[in-house]
Amino acid sequence: MRNMLSLYCFRHILILIFLKSWSESLNNFNVFTNEALDYLESRYGPYPEKLRLDMLNKAKEMFYFGYDNYLEHAFPLDELNPIFCKGRGPDHDNPSNININDILGDYCLTLIDALDTLAVMGNVSRFQEAVARVVRFVDFDKDNVVQVFEVNIRIIGALLSTHLLIKDESEPFGKLAPDWYEDQLLYLAHDLAARLMPAFENSPTGIPLPRVNLRHGVPAKPLSTETCPAGAGSLLLELGILSRLLNDPVYEGYARRANKVLWNSRAKNTGLLGNSIDVLSGKWIGRLSGLGAGLDSYYEYLLKSYIMFGETEDYFMFSDIYKSIYKHMRQG
Numbered sequence: 001m002r003n004m005l006s007l008y009c010f011r012h013i014l015i016l017i018f019l020k021s022w023s024e025s026l027n028n029f030n031v032f033t034n035e036a037l038d039y040l041e042s043r044y045g046p047y048p049e050k051l052r053l054d055m056l057n058k059a060k061e062m063f064y065f066g067y068d069n070y071l072e073h074a075f076p077l078d079e080l081n082p083i084f085c086k087g088r089g090p091d092h093d094n095p096s097n098i099n100i101n102d103i104l105g106d107y108c109l110t111l112i113d114a115l116d117t118l119a120v121m122g123n124v125s126r127f128q129e130a131v132a133r134v135v136r137f138v139d140f141d142k143d144n145v146v147q148v149f150e151v152n153i154r155i156i157g158a159l160l161s162t163h164l165l166i167k168d169e170s171e172p173f174g175k176l177a178p179d180w181y182e183d184q185l186l187y188l189a190h191d192l193a194a195r196l197m198p199a200f201e202n203s204p205t206g207i208p209l210p211r212v213n214l215r216h217g218v219p220a221k222p223l224s225t226e227t228c229p230a231g232a233g234s235l236l237l238e239l240g241i242l243s244r245l246l247n248d249p250v251y252e253g254y255a256r257r258a259n260k261v262l263w264n265s266r267a268k269n270t271g272l273l274g275n276s277i278d279v280l281s282g283k284w285i286g287r288l289s290g291l292g293a294g295l296d297s298y299y300e301y302l303l304k305s306y307i308m309f310g311e312t313e314d315y316f317m318f319s320d321i322y323k324s325i326y327k328h329m330r331q332g
Helices: 002-024 034-044 049-073 109-120 124-137 148-167 184-196 236-246 250-264 296-309 312-328
Strands: 079-081 086-088 145-147 211-213 276-278 284-286
Touching: 049 079, 049 109, 079 109, 109 124, 109 148, 124 148, 124 184, 145 148, 148 184, 148 236, 184 236, 236 250, 236 296, 250 296, 250 312, 296 312
Parallel strands: none
Antiparallel strands: 079 086, 145 211, 276 284
16 A cells, blocks of 8 residues: 555656646746746736726627617617618518528517616616517517527517516616516517417427418418427427416427427437427438537527426436437547
């Protein structure tokens, strides 16, 4: 035992000698002096207070530049086209232009996107003004086809987040609640979620169709029945919170069923998911697995849903897929 301990100490002495010799050959990187700490802290350490405040003000300046110009040149359209400095909404002339139409739906998207940022910045007056604009101008009864995933994470998520910030009695960002507020943002989120339900109701597999018409439901001839795990399996946080706020299990139930169907569709030999799947047949179209686009937020939502709701099934699915990823995916 004594010999083993001596050998252990000797090895560490050799390592220290090597590190000292190696570090002295590097400028500004001597781990045996305070210079190393100064060098690393100057590059990677916390900001000095003055620099932190400067960056804070710069971030606010950049936000308000974009937000104020949106209000001046684009509102109530969805976003500001910076090249032409005018508003932009759906491409009604080209319904197949999904790069635009998947998210732009004539519902003041940028205004809704900005709500929680205004709250976190503590600008109570501008926040309340924005909430009033949303309540006055936003209407989801539109003859537009939008993507379920994008609308869920950006619009339902923003409306619910803002509603919860308003209702938070601890008021971490100040007294955000307008005197007239009576859960209007929650009602808007509910209305929008109800308009997404045909994507689930018209699916024979439980995997939601990727797009719906906000007024008419699923088109008679859908643009596509192909979706991806991220698109179909990143709905549970928002729809789960909505269900619990409304005391209506329908929305959470549909999202959970979609997650479970995807999980059960994993490859038998590896436990991995493909990157695209046909909603009607439940068969994989793209069999390439990975951690990037098309798959990333499915894994993310399983873990976050467990943290949010405490349902052990969410953690079991995440843990099982994590083990498969760790075992079978290439490294390097």
